[in-house]
Amino acid sequence: MSSLYAEHLSILMQRADAALAKAGFDHLLIASGVEKYQFLDDRPYPFKPNPHFRHWVPLQQHPHSWIAYTPGQRPVLVYHQPDDYWHVPPAPPEGAWVEHFDIRIIREPQEAAAHLPRGRAAIVGEADAALEGVVPNNPPVLLNALHYQRGFKTAYELDRMRRAQRRAVKGHRAAEAAFRAGGSEREIHRAYLEATGHSDLDLPYTNIIGLNQHAAVLHYQYQSPERPATPLSFLIDAGAEVDGYASDITRTYAMHEGAFADLIAAVDAEQQALCRRVRSGVDYRDLHLECHLRLGGVLRSAGIVDMDPGEMVAEGVTSAFFPHGLGHPIGLQVHDVAGRHDEEGNEIPRPAGHPYLRTTRPLAPGMVVTIEPGLYFIPLLLERLKAGPQAKHVDWAAIEALLPYGGIRIEDEVACTDGEPENLTREAFAQA
Structure with missing residues (x-):
C-alpha cells in the first residue's frame, strides 16, 4: 500500500x-x-x-x-x-x-x-x-x-474504491436479509449500518431505503419505522467509504416471484450489457441513449408499452419510466467533478431532451462511472404520459398492477481500462 x-x-x-x-x-x-x-x-x-x-x-x-x-x-x-x-x-x-x-x-x-x-x-x-x-x-x-x-483514477484510488465496494456489499447483503424478514425501512437501514460499521454521519450519502411505492421516489429521504402490512418490493441505494473514497450501489428486490420480479431480471440483464460497454472511446451520451433503447425493449417485451423502442425514445415515452441519467463519475465525491466538462472547463452538452444526465465525457482508461438504469412507476410522470398522444400505446391495467411496487434501479460502478471493463460492484458481490 x-x-x-x-x-x-x-x-x-x-x-x-x-x-x-x-x-x-x-x-x-x-x-x-x-x-x-x-x-x-x-x-x-x-x-x-x-x-x-x-x-x-x-x-x-x-x-x-x-x-x-x-x-x-x-x-x-x-x-x-x-x-x-x-x-x-x-x-x-x-x-x-x-x-x-x-x-x-x-x-x-x-x-x-x-x-x-x-x-x-x-x-x-x-x-x-x-x-x-x-x-x-x-x-x-x-x-x-x-x-x-x-476523472482518471490512480492505482491507489482504485484500491480504495474496491475496498469501499466490499464494505458496502456487506451492508447490502444484511439489508436484503432484513427486507426478507419483514423489516421496516428503519430496521433495514440499521442492519445496513451495523454490517458496514458506518454511522449515519460518515456515510458517503444518505441511504435510500424504499419499500413498495417509496421505491418510485428517486431520492427518497425518509426511513419509516412502520413495517408495511404487505411487503412487495425493496429498493436500496447505499454506499460506503474508505479513506475518503465512496461507493454507490443500488439493488432492487421483489418479495415474491411474478411480473415485477421478471421486470427486475430484465432490467438487470440490460444493465449488465451496458456495463460491458464501458470501454475506451465510447461517448457516454451514446451509452445513455442506448440505455433508453434497451429499456424501451423491456417495456415492449413486458407488454407495458406497444411501440417500437426507437419511437419510444424519440417521443419521450421512455423518459416517463426512466427520468434520470444513466450514471455519473465517482471517487472522492459520489457525484464526482467534471463529468460534463473538458480540461478547459468547457461544457460538453447533454443530448436534447435529457436534462439530468451527469456525464457527457468520452470514456477513457482510468475513469470510473456508475451504470444505473431504472424503470419507475411514478404517478406524476404517468399522468403526463396518459394525457398525451402516446397514451393509446400503454397498457394502463398493467401499470395499475405495478404501481404498488414503486420501481427498479440497478447500479454498479465500472472502471474503464485499456481492454475489458472492470465491474467493481459485481466483483465485490462475487467475493462476499
Missing part, C-alpha cells in the same frame, strides 16, 4: 505542476475547511473536508488544516491538533503516507498562516477558510485542469 500511495502522490504533484504552470501560479494551497455551526446554536454540522484536501491525504475529520505544495519541494501538511478538553483532539498523523510530508503541528487555526508560502499562490477552499494574508481565490483555470484529471 505504501508504494501505491507514493505513486499516487507523485501523480498528484505532476498534475499540480502542470495546472500551476497553466494558470500562472507558483504555489498550491489547499484548505481542509472549517467547522460550520447551526444557526443560533453552538452545535456544529458534521464536518466534510474539501475533496481537494482528501485527494492528497487520507484524513477525514480535520478542520483548520492545510496542504501547501510548491513544485520541486516536499509538500507541507499544516495539521491542526488543538489543546481541547471538550472534545477528543485529532491523533497525531500516522500511516505510511506521513513520510512523504513535512508535517507542521498547530494548536490554533490562525497559526497556519505562518507555514503557508506567499506570492503567486492558488488557494483552494471555501471563503470561510481565509486567514490573514491567505484568502481562497479558487482560480478557474487551475480548478478546471485538476477536476478534469481527477
Whole structure:
C-alpha cells in the first residue's frame, strides 16, 4: 500500500505542476475547511473536508488544516491538533503516507498562516477558510485542469474504491436479509449500518431505503419505522467509504416471484450489457441513449408499452419510466467533478431532451462511472404520459398492477481500462 500511495502522490504533484504552470501560479494551497455551526446554536454540522484536501491525504475529520505544495519541494501538511478538553483532539498523523510530508503541528487555526508560502499562490477552499494574508481565490483555470484529471483514477484510488465496494456489499447483503424478514425501512437501514460499521454521519450519502411505492421516489429521504402490512418490493441505494473514497450501489428486490420480479431480471440483464460497454472511446451520451433503447425493449417485451423502442425514445415515452441519467463519475465525491466538462472547463452538452444526465465525457482508461438504469412507476410522470398522444400505446391495467411496487434501479460502478471493463460492484458481490 505504501508504494501505491507514493505513486499516487507523485501523480498528484505532476498534475499540480502542470495546472500551476497553466494558470500562472507558483504555489498550491489547499484548505481542509472549517467547522460550520447551526444557526443560533453552538452545535456544529458534521464536518466534510474539501475533496481537494482528501485527494492528497487520507484524513477525514480535520478542520483548520492545510496542504501547501510548491513544485520541486516536499509538500507541507499544516495539521491542526488543538489543546481541547471538550472534545477528543485529532491523533497525531500516522500511516505510511506521513513520510512523504513535512508535517507542521498547530494548536490554533490562525497559526497556519505562518507555514503557508506567499506570492503567486492558488488557494483552494471555501471563503470561510481565509486567514490573514491567505484568502481562497479558487482560480478557474487551475480548478478546471485538476477536476478534469481527477476523472482518471490512480492505482491507489482504485484500491480504495474496491475496498469501499466490499464494505458496502456487506451492508447490502444484511439489508436484503432484513427486507426478507419483514423489516421496516428503519430496521433495514440499521442492519445496513451495523454490517458496514458506518454511522449515519460518515456515510458517503444518505441511504435510500424504499419499500413498495417509496421505491418510485428517486431520492427518497425518509426511513419509516412502520413495517408495511404487505411487503412487495425493496429498493436500496447505499454506499460506503474508505479513506475518503465512496461507493454507490443500488439493488432492487421483489418479495415474491411474478411480473415485477421478471421486470427486475430484465432490467438487470440490460444493465449488465451496458456495463460491458464501458470501454475506451465510447461517448457516454451514446451509452445513455442506448440505455433508453434497451429499456424501451423491456417495456415492449413486458407488454407495458406497444411501440417500437426507437419511437419510444424519440417521443419521450421512455423518459416517463426512466427520468434520470444513466450514471455519473465517482471517487472522492459520489457525484464526482467534471463529468460534463473538458480540461478547459468547457461544457460538453447533454443530448436534447435529457436534462439530468451527469456525464457527457468520452470514456477513457482510468475513469470510473456508475451504470444505473431504472424503470419507475411514478404517478406524476404517468399522468403526463396518459394525457398525451402516446397514451393509446400503454397498457394502463398493467401499470395499475405495478404501481404498488414503486420501481427498479440497478447500479454498479465500472472502471474503464485499456481492454475489458472492470465491474467493481459485481466483483465485490462475487467475493462476499
